[in-house]
Amino acid sequence: MAGVSEEKSFKERAKYVRAFYLTMLNIWREQVTLLGVIDTGMLLSSIRESHFDAPGDFKSANYEWLFNEYGLWQNYGTGREVYRGNPGDIGRAKVREARPWMSKKFYSSLMNIKEFMADNLGREFLGIFSEALDYDKLRKNSNFYKTHPI
DSSP: OOOOOHHHHHHHHHHHHHHHHHHHHHHHHHHHHHTTOOSSSHHHHHOEEEEEEOOTTOSSOEEEEEOOTHHHHHHHTOSSSSOTTOOSOOSSOOOOOOOOSSHHHHHHHHHHHHHHHHHHHHHHHHHHHHHHTOHHHHHHHOHHHHHSOO
16 A cells, blocks of 8 residues: 655645635535524624644644634524523523534534544555665665665
């Protein structure tokens, strides 16, 4: 099983990591619209980029997105009359319904990027490791063989 070159692996990671950051914004905006979590439009307009940081090798990344706190209450179906963790009996009919615009898509996308990174870094490691064990390259790069030719 052959690995991939470090450069190719790096380019794949850089592309995927950046795309994940921007794609989450599009997914969330789409979900807010599809689930009708729009009253004044404030939540939809509040979903935006905040901070993206990845070291030069893209082996890890830090993401930050911004949206109104109101979006969390919509996501979980809680609010003024229903606090999170309520057993259900609040003395009157529950009006709010959960509209999971954020959590489900985010979790599944996070698992996708986790699997991609594991696969990509694993293939890169295999490429590096197989090159290290290649007898011909080892023989050609060894100082012993350069000073004592066979």
